[in-house]
Amino acid sequence: DSGVTQTPKHLITATGQRVTLRCSPRSGDLSVYWYQQSLDQGLQFLIQYYNGEERAKGNILERFSAQQFPDLHSELNLSSLELGDSALYFCASSVGRDNSPLHFGNGTRLTVT
Amino acid sequence: GIQVEQSPPDLILQEGANSTLRCNFSDSVNNLQWFHQNPWGQLINLFYIPSGTKQNGRLSATTVATERYSLLYISSSQTTDSGVYFCAVEGDFNAGGTSYGKLTFGQGTILTVHP
Numbered sequence: 165d166s167g168v169t170q171t172p173k174h175l176i177t178a179t180g181q182r183v184t185l186r187c188s189p190r191s192g193d194l195s196v197y198w199y200q201q202s203l204d205q206g207l208q209f210l211i212q213y214y215n216g217e218e219r220a221k222g223n224i225l226e227r228f229s230a231q232q233f234p235d236l237h238s239e240l241n242l243s244s245l246e247l248g249d250s251a252l253y254f255c256a257s258s259v260g261r262d263n264s265p266l267h268f269g270n271g272t273r274l275t276v277t
Numbered sequence: 278g279i280q281v282e283q284s285p286p287d288l289i290l291q292e293g294a295n296s297t298l299r300c301n302f303s304d305s306v307n308n309l310q311w312f313h314q315n316p317w318g319q320l321i322n323l324f325y326i327p328s329g330t331k332q333n334g335r336l337s338a339t340t341v342a343t344e345r346y347s348l349l350y351i352s353s354s355q356t357t358d359s360g361v362y363f364c365a366v367e368g369d370f371n372a373g374g375t376s377y378g379k380l381t382f383g384q385g386t387i388l389t390v391h392p
Binding site: 166206207208209212219220222252254256262263264265266267268270271273 | 308310312318319320321322325363365367378379380381382383384385
């Protein structure tokens with residue numbers, strides 16, 4: 165068990181809808197990262213927050229947004245969902261701001277129908 | 278951005294065999310990590326190894342940053358080693374571009390260990 169908690173484990177929704185994925189980092193970790201894993205794109209970095217502030221941004225769509233709250237948990241909001249957004253979404257955390265080392269949650273499998 | 282190439286793409290072993298997985302990267306890095314994704318989809322951090330050699334049980338890793346590659350060794354493989362092994366790198370500040378400040382993952386090596 166990595167200590168990173170993600171909910172829900174599975175999510176099935178329809179095109180055009182909006183969903184929120186939640187992540188609690190390991191105790192003591194200040195950074196939270198979001199990744200998307202799909203068969204065609206592999207593991208893609210979306211965004212990182214460090215102690216409540218956005219620190220790095222990857223290939224995150226404008227329809228997606230995230231935030232990190234004062235208690236350090238994070239939420240990833242996906243809106244106007246499309247079939248192509250179906251993927252495994254991972255949250256990871258680390259102690260510092262510098263990607264080292266990353267500990268991943270078990271992921272949320274999103275299916276858009 | 279930085280390119281990460283892993284080889285081989287697939288590897289099939291009998292239990293007890295040894296193997297070496299390779300990760301090549303296209304630019305200088307300040308961060309390199311190896312992960313194992315098990316058949317249930319969980320991603321486990323194996324090593325944080327921007328340079329040098331580390332060992333953890335039957336697994337060891339070596340990164341030669343000046344030559345831009347890293348190797349993951351698995352000895353006496355077990356069926357529980359099956360899954361996908363990912364290398365991920367972060368380009369250093371001097372590498373510039375979009376690779377600094379985020380990990381870029383390779384496409385992985387799919388390992389299957391038969392009993």
